[in-house]
Amino acid sequence: MKKSLVSIGVAITVALSAQFAHAETKIGAIFDLTGGLNIYGIQQNNALQLAVENINANGGVLGEPIEVVTYDAQSELSKYTQFANTALLRDHIDALFAGLTSSSREAIRPIVRKGNVPYFYASLYEGGACDKQTFVTGSTASQQLSVLIEWAVNKYGKKIYIMAPDYNFGTISAHWIHEYAKQNGAEVVGEDFLSLAVTDYAPTIQKIQASKPDFVVALPVGANQTGFLEQFSAAGLKDKIGLVSTNYGSGNQQVVVSPAAGEGLITNQGYFMHVDNPTNAKFVELWTAKYGNDTPIVSVAVDTWNAVNLWAAAVNKAGKADAGDVIAALESGLTFDAPNGTVTLEPGSHHLRQNIYIVEGDDNHGFKTVETFTDVIPSYEREKCDLIANPTLAKHFTPDDK
Amino acid sequence: MELDYLATVLLSSLASASILLIATIGLAVVFGLMGVINLAHGEFLMIGAYAALTTTKLGIPYILSIPVAVLITMAIGAVVEILVIRRLYGRIFDTMLATWGISMAFLQLAVLIFGTVTPGIGMPQYNFQIGDYSLAGYPILMIGVAALMMAFVYFLMTKTVYGMKARASIQEPEMARAIGIQSARVNTMTFAIGCGLAGFAGAVLLPIVPATPSMGSVFVIKAFLTVVVAGPVTLTGSALAAIGLGGGASVTASFLTSVAGDAFFFLITATLLWLYPLGISAKWRWKM
Known part of the structure; x- marks a missing residue:
């Protein structure tokens, strides 16, 4: 560096x-x-x-x-x-x-x-x-979420919880999660929007447990919100509830997060190394x-x-x-x-038509590919x-x- | 509302308050005993976190890396006091500006040394069950750590020679000097202890908040507000302010939204400062 x-x-x-x-x-x-x-x-x-x-x-x-x-x-x-x-x-x-x-x-x-x-x-x-x-x-959010939500609903089940940052990336992504949940016959059972300065995720983790989702869509932005993943795993939720993201790994969060917390997390982006x-x-x-x-x-x-x-x-x-x-x-x-x-x-x-890769965290701060979607269309941008x-x-x- | 949810919320809110208190005590000590607001407090916390992280990576058990982090931050704190703070006594705004500058320099230095991402050490994967809810064990442990930290500072300030000298230097500076207390040396020690406490906080919170160069900025705002709300009675004031603000914010976040929790924190802070401009402990009789 x-x-x-x-x-x-x-x-x-x-x-x-x-x-x-x-x-x-x-x-x-x-x-x-x-x-x-x-x-x-x-x-x-x-x-x-x-x-x-x-x-x-x-x-x-x-x-x-x-x-x-x-x-x-x-x-x-x-x-x-x-x-x-x-x-x-x-x-x-x-x-x-x-x-x-x-x-x-x-x-x-x-x-x-x-x-x-x-x-x-x-x-x-x-x-x-x-x-x-x-x-x-x-x-774009819709480009990534269209494939991710469908994949996750098939893998984990139909109840979704959203954890997202409280600004337009988070709220607009949440909109798309609702939209694609509906298209896939799933429902959003709870959501929490967090300020970027939050370091204490105990309230969110309790709310997740209270609403009993099949998987959580977590969109942690910035170093602090990376702590959420650590706390999610330490509370023992990772084994019971799936966790998917569109931006985990985009800033090399997988390097910061311990292997115990990072293994098995699902994320998708247009590129992984x-x-x-x-x-x-x-x-x-x-x-x-x-x-x-x-x-x-x-x-x-x-x-x-x-x-x-x-x-x-x-x-x-x-x-x-x-x-x-x-x-x-x-x-x-x-x-x-x-x-x-x-x-x-x-x-x-x-906008670009490009591949979207769904990957899973391994036990050594890295990822392995789960599924590749080729030539995904930025459908919302194309429509508007x-x-x-x-x-x-x-x-x-x-x-x-x- | 089910009983198990309520119990979980109360316990984890107490843990949140304890985490805030752990991050705050060092700042409170320096402010209470020296009248210096150390805006680089968050960066000392960050240095403590990186010190513990680096020590752990060298193969030393995590628990032993905590004292190492304390010693390193104390040493850096002493140097900063001698080079900068001591030249600015009594000039509270100049001190704030200087420590803010130091904080920026430390932050960029951390980026240069450690890069922007460093592997964390992770949280102990221990959890326990209350009814339907499981809680991570490590944050709950912080309640005990905060209590120990308070007890340590109380003992240091009331039962040791250094503590008496430190309090004499701030309460009666001229008399203290007249009876032969070297207040400059005492102040260096106080600042170093404040930084050491920040380093301790960074090290002990490392499993909860991963070490990043900018991690200090998260804590410094809330810690600063807690100290200001607490007022002159360092220990009891800070503890009460941390439990009220941090715990209250966490309870609010559990029942409403996280944004409401933050709003609670800042609104209550504003209201308390409006009611007690010198802090809630301004008229209290006891001193610690």
Whole structure:
């Protein structure tokens, strides 16, 4: 980790001092390299640097190397607004790769819309972001939950309890759990929304026992909520009640959680490091050569890798880096042979059709694949958001609005 | 409401209050005996947690890693006192600013040393049954730990020479110096003890709250509010405030929602501070 931080430092210095180098295209990267969110931000940034290096080593885009400008958002929302403006107005970037939280994405979207710069959001999230400049490479809540709930109802039974963080990722995910429960003939017997600062899960654990579910959908966000899994297991519930999640493991929580508590937990995302295909083997090799292998690669890193590669493919296809042409190329149904399997950028929704992997925690801080769902459609985004038919659409759709 | 649910809720709420109290005592001691609000308290807790974690990883049993964590945090606390705190006596806001800065430096240092994720040690998988409900054993054990911690601090402050000197230095600083108490040295010791108690908290809570660089921030807000609500009577005040606020929040969360529990904590804090601006113990007669 120390090594990777040093290399980030070097990368930033290189990026900042590379002004003189001749480059046809310039991209901006705003990630949380310090502060509480850097579990994700460092990997997003590492993936972006690696992708750019790899593309440049293979001839760059439009025959020239890509130049990168890196900013550290310090896990602070206001920095996203500030740096997005700097990137567009001062550094004149051709594309922006930024953000982890939904609030950071919502802070950036109006700025890139006004400046008309393609923006890539590489994170799993609650879904529904829709406008001409924004492209999402992470999986959405409905994309993950559609397969997960059906799988869990078949495996454990029809009574569901929801434990989710008390903000839009949690509440919108809960909406989808209700929706897919209904479709699968199951029912939600209880739910608890928790603030990110909660460390005491005894009340939740009692409520879970009182409502006697067959399985719990737990969406712990942040380090504190990881404690829930430990307490769930220590209370002896793990053997009686199933536990599934869409975001456990997305920040390497399986490394923090003890093997006793982590074994048997079910989670699903668009990527896990152990995914078995030749592209991933090559990707993991590139990554570990540069950053070492002390921290497993998380899904947002691959989402960022995919974003950079899709953008580069679009620029090469368009023949120039102008926003309008690049967006048109991005909307041409691009596919990319990604570490997480082939992904397809949907023209209308600007979201990815991609594989979703259901995995189970093993007894050694890792995962093993239980089932792979190929080419899962972001159905909600496809239904609501058609930017080909309606290019001026700029909304964040939530399942509650009509 | 079934009796077994009620019993479970009461027991685990007492455990929640004890966890809050364990996290708070170090802050209360430093505030009560030095008038210093240590905003890096949470980071000392984090250092204690990492110290215990690292020691355990070296093969030393967890229980023995706790004193190691205490010694390490005490040593760091003493250094911080000598380098920073002692230069800012009586300047309460400057001290807050300085300790806040220290907290940020410690946090980033932890990221650099340990990375963002470190394997935890996990909670002992021991649980017991009350009626239909099973409870994890380790958090319940914290009720006893909190009681022991209180007894230790009480003994230290009332029965030892250091304790008498410490209380003399804060209550009658000039007289204390006049009779030959080196208040600077006493204060270094007090701050180190406060940090040591934070380190103890971090180590003993490690199975419940996994060690992460930012773990301190969770505790520091509630611990800080508990100390402010408690007021000048360090031990009894903190215990009462922790049971009222932490326990009350946990009971509320059990019957309503977790958000209601948090709302309870902050609303009661605001109301109590409105009624007792100097803390609930401001007019009490006893001193500990």
